[in-house]
Amino acid sequence: MKNTRFYTLMFSVSAIYFAAMAFWLITDDWNLPDILFLAVSIGCFVIVSRRLIIRIHERADAEKQMERQLQTKDEVFSSLFDSMPMAISVVNRDGTFARTNPASYLITGYNPDNFTGKPFTDYVHEDYLDLTVDRFRRTLKGEVLTFDTVIRNKDGHKVELQVTSVPVADGESVSGIIAIYNDVTAKRRTEERIKHLAYYDDLTGLPNRRLFRELLTEQLYSRRSGSVYVLLLNIDRFKFVNSSLGQDFGDVLLLQLADRIHQSVGGKGVTARMEGDEFAVLYMDDSGETDPSGIANAIFAQLESPFSIQQYTLHITVSVGIAECGTAGDFDETEVLKNAGIALSKAKEKGKNHFELFKPEMNETYVKKFNLENDLRTAIQKEQFFLLYQPQFRIETGEMIGTEALIRWRHPERGVVSPGEFIPIAEETGLIVPLSEWVLREACRQNKAWQDQGFPAVPVSVNLSMRQFLQPNLTERIAEFLDETSLSPQYLELEITESMTMDVEFATAALMSLKRLGIRISIDDFGTGYSSLNYLKNFPVDKLKIDRSFVRDILEDPHNAAIVRTIITMAHHMKQTVIAEGVETQEQLGFLRRYACDEIQGYLMSPPVSEDKIRNLLQAWKETASGRV
Numbered sequence: 001m002k003n004t005r006f007y008t009l010m011f012s013v014s015a016i017y018f019a020a021m022a023f024w025l026i027t028d029d030w031n032l033p034d035i036l037f038l039a040v041s042i043g044c045f046v047i048v049s050r051r052l053i054i055r056i057h058e059r060a061d062a063e064k065q066m067e068r069q070l071q072t073k074d075e076v077f078s079s080l081f082d083s084m085p086m087a088i089s090v091v092n093r094d095g096t097f098a099r100t101n102p103a104s105y106l107i108t109g110y111n112p113d114n115f116t117g118k119p120f121t122d123y124v125h126e127d128y129l130d131l132t133v134d135r136f137r138r139t140l141k142g143e144v145l146t147f148d149t150v151i152r153n154k155d156g157h158k159v160e161l162q163v164t165s166v167p168v169a170d171g172e173s174v175s176g177i178i179a180i181y182n183d184v185t186a187k188r189r190t191e192e193r194i195k196h197l198a199y200y201d202d203l204t205g206l207p208n209r210r211l212f213r214e215l216l217t218e219q220l221y222s223r224r225s226g227s228v229y230v231l232l233l234n235i236d237r238f239k240f241v242n243s244s245l246g247q248d249f250g251d252v253l254l255l256q257l258a259d260r261i262h263q264s265v266g267g268k269g270v271t272a273r274m275e276g277d278e279f280a281v282l283y284m285d286d287s288g289e290t291d292p293s294g295i296a297n298a299i300f301a302q303l304e305s306p307f308s309i310q311q312y313t314l315h316i317t318v319s320v321g322i323a324e325c326g327t328a329g330d331f332d333e334t335e336v337l338k339n340a341g342i343a344l345s346k347a348k349e350k351g352k353n354h355f356e357l358f359k360p361e362m363n364e365t366y367v368k369k370f371n372l373e374n375d376l377r378t379a380i381q382k383e384q385f386f387l388l389y390q391p392q393f394r395i396e397t398g399e400m401i402g403t404e405a406l407i408r409w410r411h412p413e414r415g416v417v418s419p420g421e422f423i424p425i426a427e428e429t430g431l432i433v434p435l436s437e438w439v440l441r442e443a444c445r446q447n448k449a450w451q452d453q454g455f456p457a458v459p460v461s462v463n464l465s466m467r468q469f470l471q472p473n474l475t476e477r478i479a480e481f482l483d484e485t486s487l488s489p490q491y492l493e494l495e496i497t498e499s500m501t502m503d504v505e506f507a508t509a510a511l512m513s514l515k516r517l518g519i520r521i522s523i524d525d526f527g528t529g530y531s532s533l534n535y536l537k538n539f540p541v542d543k544l545k546i547d548r549s550f551v552r553d554i555l556e557d558p559h560n561a562a563i564v565r566t567i568i569t570m571a572h573h574m575k576q577t578v579i580a581e582g583v584e585t586q587e588q589l590g591f592l593r594r595y596a597c598d599e600i601q602g603y604l605m606s607p608p609v610s611e612d613k614i615r616n617l618l619q620a621w622k623e624t625a626s627g628r629v
């Protein structure tokens with residue numbers, strides 16, 4: 001370049017010089033030195049001109065070559081752009097498409113040329129417009145970004161895209177962006193499905209425990225005002241429904257229940273299925289005026305109408321534990337769930353259809369209960385139990401006609417613990433099965449021993465637990481105990497409760513099979529549970545035990561008196577014997593005698609006593625042959 005300029009300068013100087021010489025020659029006389037000087041000048045001019053022409057040619061060639069090279073580059077870019085398997089668009093600064101490659105057709109359904117000159121915003125789904133425009137602007141400022149957006153394809157369907165946007169540099173400024181994008185609709189669907197599997201319950205489609213915990217954590221750390229409550233709900237006696245009516249039935253019930261809980265919570269909460277028959281509600285109230293009992297009552301109200309499943313109409317109740325979450329940072333999610341769980345166990349203890357709001361003092365009870373549960377496991381291993389027997393008498397003759405075996409636990413530190421305290425825990429934890437088996441075996445063994453020692457033979461009654469009653473091999477187990485202890489079956493009586501007869505079909509079959517062994521069956525605490533009178537007459541039941549709550553007020557409460565009279569009449573119609581429990585006074589005995597109750601059991605005659613006291617009683621009766629009341 002420098003050379004060309006030099007030669008051009010030289011050429012111009014030579015041309016001026018030459019022109020001056022020519023003028024001088026024309027206007028002056030010629031002499032040799034002048035001619036020589038002119039010749040040299042012409043020579044110089046020719047040389048410089050030649051060099052200059054060569055230079056100009058060379059330059060033109062170089063430019064041509066450069067042009068050819070640039071053209072090749074553009075061709076390379078074009079062919080790359082067009083043959084890339086991923087979709088690429090070049091977008092101008094004003095947001096219009098400059099160029100789009102053919103791979104985009106598979107995603108958008110449009111011919112790539114269709115885009116040219118049109119704004120990209122025409123194609124972006126309205127919900128993703130703000131986000132996409134924001135990413136576009138940021139890319140124009142020089143950022144390289146990867147983001148997800150949604151467009152509408154030619155058919156109007158939503159297509160999810162993952163876009164990488166790169167600024168196109170033009171010297172110092174950015175002239176537009178290059179967007180490289182691929183269709184991630186299927187990928188996102190799969191990811192969503194995986195997420196759904198991990199975070200939602202299969203059966204009900206509700207959030208599962210994992211998601212519930214995450215949502216709760218989020219609430220706990222972000223909330224500044226209003227109130228948040230966690231409700232834990234457990235279906236009363238669901239195990240019974242499931243085992244007697246089948247798992248499919250149970251599943252349909254869970255589905256319908258999930259729906260009702262969801263309806264009662266409305267838009268203010270999230271309902272989740274934690275496991276089995278346990279549901280949870282995360283209730284959020286921005287006003288902070290929620291009365292937690294209102295939430296529980298709304299759920300109870302939803303459950304008032306019965307569930308119709310297959311040919312059954314079923315009333316279901318739930319127990320509810322409620323824990324308040326406090327303000328941000330007060331508790332973590334584990335604590336809140338634990339508190340709601342404690343409140344739930346408290347509600348369960350109260351019976352069905354109850355709710356409890358967690359109070360800090362409940363923690364203490366919970367710890368106690370937890371310790372008791374642990375101790376109970378050890379107690380079963382170490383056989384820390386013993387039986388007391390409460391005698392039963394025939395009113396008419398005064399003879400002792402039986403004993404009820406009542407379990408006691410000799411706790412190493414707490415002394416004797418009554419069954420009311422540990423039987424519910426044993427039921428809950430399943431420890432009741434080995435425990436009840438121990439009672440059965442021990443009662444049979446003891447009764448046989450009394451008979452072998454020559455005492456008058458009287459049957460022993462053993463209380464059956466719900467779990468035990470639902471055991472499929474119950475009859476076989478009892479047959480084994482009778483066989484093991486050589487007790488004749490007529491001396492064993494099993495006490496069931498009305499709730500065990502709820503599933504009529506199952507109860508009938510189970511009771512029939514027990515009856516076939518030759519043992520007796522009585523219904524304990526009669527009048528406190530629900531039993532269908534229609535079916536009662538078909539159950540192979542020998543005896544009804546009137547609950548002591550009716551006997552207690554028999555003289556004061558005319559309703560209780562009427563109930564007792566009705567039970568006696570009804571039982572006699574069905575050829576069943578009636579025994580009244582909890583008889584404490586002569587007046588109560590007088591009433592029962594007047595209305596022809598057959599037998600009594602209660603403190604009036606004897607509290608539950610140890611086996612040697614029973615032996616004394618039997619001995620006294622044997623000796624006097626008149627152990628009369």
Ligand code: C2E
Pocket residue numbers: 390405406407418419420423436439463464465495524525548581582583584601602603604607608
């Ligand atoms: P239950 O079968 O109704 O037993 C009668 C309960 O009434 C016994 O309480 C007995 O001590 C009490 N009782 C007897 N006479 C009177 C009276 O005149 N007045 C009053 N106020 N109470 C009286 P206990 O022994 O504490 O047993 C409570 C419950 O525990 C039993 O009620 C029974 O449901 C359950 N239970 C006891 N032993 C066993 C067992 O071995 N297995 C199972 N599954 N449950 C048992």
Ligand code: MG
Pocket residue numbers: 404463495524
């Ligand atoms: Mg009993």
Ligand code: MG
Pocket residue numbers: 524525545547548581
């Ligand atoms: Mg009872």
